[in-house]
Amino acid sequence: MGLNLDEQKAVDRFRKTVAEPSMSQLVILDFWAEWCGPCKALTPVLEKVAAEYADKGVLLAKVNVDEEQFIASQFQVRSIPTVYAIFQGQPVADLTNARTESQLKQTLDQLLEKLPVQPGGEPAKPDIAPLIAMGEEALAAEDGERAASIFMQILEMAPDNGEVLAGLIRGLVMAGRLEDAEQVVNGLAPEMASDPHVERARTALELAKNKPDDSELAALRSAAAERPDDMEAQLAFANAAFAAGERDEAADTLLRMIQSDREWNDGAAKAKLLQIFEAVGLEDPWVSATRRKLSTILFG
Structure with a gap:
């Protein structure tokens, strides 16, 4: 200002x-x-x-x-x-x-x-639901900067709202501003750190912190393509792809792994995919669509 x-x-x-x-x-x-x-x-x-x-x-x-x-x-x-x-x-x-x-x-x-004055002095709480919906729409559109900006503004009205804090963290992660997201997480009060929304956002941050450089991602992609039956190579590429923002490639790789051998390594591919769902947000349209693909594989 x-x-x-x-x-x-x-x-x-x-x-x-x-x-x-x-x-x-x-x-x-x-x-x-x-x-x-x-x-x-x-x-x-x-x-x-x-x-x-x-x-x-x-x-x-x-x-x-x-x-x-x-x-x-x-x-x-x-x-x-x-x-x-x-x-x-x-x-x-x-x-x-x-x-x-x-x-x-x-x-x-x-x-x-x-005037609708309220005796007793209880402050009227602003309705932040439409603003949260706006922030979620920005996340769904993969516009991390806009989402972070929206949730930052909402945070001024509702500083103790776990859903808002989580949206801010997810927006910063999506925008590649991992250090800023880390600062938000490190500054959380203990009661907010254990909020379910915040825990899922922290998962997104942890996954993104493993982001590879372009050459490393290319090497992992090549290894996965050359050795389609090598589950370790497939999982390594899926991890790197999601950290690099290529969530479609990550999900497709994990879905193929589940279809090929859902029990491999105690269901590691499914566990990783569910972790990605939480990191992106369970209400995200992309998650809903990918869940349907998973259900088709698991239940025919």
Whole structure:
């Protein structure tokens, strides 16, 4: 966004004290300063009314214009006191001229009649399901960069959502940004590291970390083609092909192995294919199509 560090910190403070609470509550936002006489006269009125209306979902937030000049500039504050009513992150009324209790209460009553304010202060949780679906579509289209960007944005709204974290990791892996994916995994809280979605994404990362260079992949491909009955050569190529992003080749090789000898090495080919399914995502259309091929081989 082109903000410097101090401006970013100011935005973060404003988000936590005003924007996020305003998603469910009506926030009285008071711009003031220590040297402002009218501000000191207005403060007791605002505090008293906010306390009386707290059980109706009204909250008072104060911004010192000397300490938060960037926020004040964003609201184009020209004089103080300046007072706004904020709901769902947006100013819905200018309360600056409501200087008495009766004036302020009258305006608040009118706003509360119109707005879906939730008493109790429980923040309204954004509906992230459509955004997750958008990220999954990007993954299905093998657009890792776009998927990672989408899931990164969702993560700001739902930082403790395992499905979102997993989507971010999978997107980074698909984009070839393995170091970034590793950093996300290493930064996970213990409870998130054991989330089933995250565990599957970590599998994708572990598989991708074995990515061969082009010459190595070509050599493994040639060995598999020259020795179709050599299961070790077939499995080595399948592993390398998936790590290199050639999942169709990897799956086709494993399916041929299963069709030829499903019990080889305690069912190693099937186990590897199921691991790939988890790494890609069990709801992925590619996985569904490949599962059908597997079922045809196993059950005729």
